[in-house]
Amino acid sequence: MFRKVYYWIDERLNIRPYIRKEILDKPVHGRLNFTYCFGGMTFFLFLLLTITGVSMAIYYVPSPDHAYDTVDYLTYQIFMGKVIRGVHHWAANLMVVTVFLHMLRVYIHGAYKKPRELNWITGVMLFVLVLSFSFTGYLLPWDQKAYWATKVGTQMPGSVPLIGDYVVRVLRGGSKIGALTLSRFYVLHVIFLPSMIAALLIGHFAMIRRQGIAEPL
Amino acid sequence: MENIKKTEEKEGTTFYPSHLFKEMVVMMFVFVLVSFILALVFPVKLGDPADPTDSSFVPKPEWYFLAIFQLLKYFPGVFEAIAAVGVPVGSIILLMLLPLIDKNPERRPRKRPIAMALMVIILAVTAILTLLGAVT
Structure with missing residues (x-):
C-alpha cells in the first residue's frame, strides 16, 4: 500500500533518486553509539509534545475563568486524557534532559568547532526555545502552582534598573498576572514558539545533512 | 584485522537501515518510558485553582x-x-x-x-x- 503510493508519486515527481541519495543511502560513520541518539530523542519528544499538545488545545480555553475547568475536564473526563496530559508533562521534562545530554556530548567531542559553528549556535537557540516552552506552558493549567511560580518568574527582570519594570509589564500584559498574561503565554506556547522551533529545526537538520555528523573520536 | 577495521570505519554505513534502526530502538524506548511508565505510574496532578489573594502559597520552580x-x-x-x-x-x-x-x-x-x-x-x-x- 505504502509502496504503491510511493511509486505513484515517484512516477510523477521522480523523487526516488533524491530520497535514496540524500536520506536512505547517506553515508554515516560505522562507529556511532547510542550517545549519538540524544538529538534524535529530543526530536521524537518534540513530535510527542506536538501531538499531545494539539490534542489538549482542542479542549483548552485560555481565560482565567475557564482555563482550570477545561484542564480538569480534559484530564479526567476525556478518553485517555490523563495519559495525554501525562505524556505531555513527562515528555517536556525528559526533553530538558535529552537536550542537556545532547549538548554535553557535542561539547565533550568538540563537535561545535569549525566548520560546525552555525549548528551549535542554532542549537543554543533551540535550547532557549525549549526553556521558553516550559516556562510559558507552566502557567496554562491556572492552578496555584502555575500562578505563583509565574508570578515569581515574571518578577525576575524587574530587578534590573531602568528597564526592568517595563519588561515585567510586557511579559504580564500589565502589572498583575491575569487574563492578558494567560492569553499571551498561550499564544507564545502554541503559535509563536512552535513556528520558531520548526524554522530552526529545519536549519539545524539541513546543516547536519550538509556537513555530516562530526567524525567519532 | 586492524586493516579491516580501519576500512570499515572509513567507509562507514548508510543512514538506512543501520543508523535509522538505532534511532528507532531509542525512540521506542523513550516512547515506552514516557507513556507507559511515567504517565501511568506518576500521573500528572492538577492543584487547587489559582487564588491571587492567597499569598501563603510558597512556589517552587521546576x-x-x-x-x-x-x-x-x-x-x-x-x-x-x-x-x-x-x-x-x-x-x-x-x-x-x-x-x-x-x-x-x-x-x-x-x-x-x-x-x-x-x-x-x-x-x-x-x-x-x-x-x-x-x-x-
Whole structure:
C-alpha cells in the first residue's frame, strides 16, 4: 500500500533518486553509539509534545475563568486524557534532559568547532526555545502552582534598573498576572514558539545533512 | 584485522537501515518510558485553582530552574539583578559564542584540559545549587 503510493508519486515527481541519495543511502560513520541518539530523542519528544499538545488545545480555553475547568475536564473526563496530559508533562521534562545530554556530548567531542559553528549556535537557540516552552506552558493549567511560580518568574527582570519594570509589564500584559498574561503565554506556547522551533529545526537538520555528523573520536 | 577495521570505519554505513534502526530502538524506548511508565505510574496532578489573594502559597520552580532560584537567595536587594538576569543571560550569550571563543581545533577531550575543567566546575556548581534549591 505504502509502496504503491510511493511509486505513484515517484512516477510523477521522480523523487526516488533524491530520497535514496540524500536520506536512505547517506553515508554515516560505522562507529556511532547510542550517545549519538540524544538529538534524535529530543526530536521524537518534540513530535510527542506536538501531538499531545494539539490534542489538549482542542479542549483548552485560555481565560482565567475557564482555563482550570477545561484542564480538569480534559484530564479526567476525556478518553485517555490523563495519559495525554501525562505524556505531555513527562515528555517536556525528559526533553530538558535529552537536550542537556545532547549538548554535553557535542561539547565533550568538540563537535561545535569549525566548520560546525552555525549548528551549535542554532542549537543554543533551540535550547532557549525549549526553556521558553516550559516556562510559558507552566502557567496554562491556572492552578496555584502555575500562578505563583509565574508570578515569581515574571518578577525576575524587574530587578534590573531602568528597564526592568517595563519588561515585567510586557511579559504580564500589565502589572498583575491575569487574563492578558494567560492569553499571551498561550499564544507564545502554541503559535509563536512552535513556528520558531520548526524554522530552526529545519536549519539545524539541513546543516547536519550538509556537513555530516562530526567524525567519532 | 586492524586493516579491516580501519576500512570499515572509513567507509562507514548508510543512514538506512543501520543508523535509522538505532534511532528507532531509542525512540521506542523513550516512547515506552514516557507513556507507559511515567504517565501511568506518576500521573500528572492538577492543584487547587489559582487564588491571587492567597499569598501563603510558597512556589517552587521546576527542577531545571532550581539552580537560578537558589542563586537568587545569595544576591539580595540591589544585587538581585545579577542572579535574576545577569547570570542566565550572560551564560546563554557565552554558550552561543562558544565556537567563536574556543578556536582550538583539537577535539579530543584529553587534549583540552581547560575546556574539560570548565565543564566539570560549571556542572558541579549547577548540581550543588540545584540540590540546595531542592532541599530548602
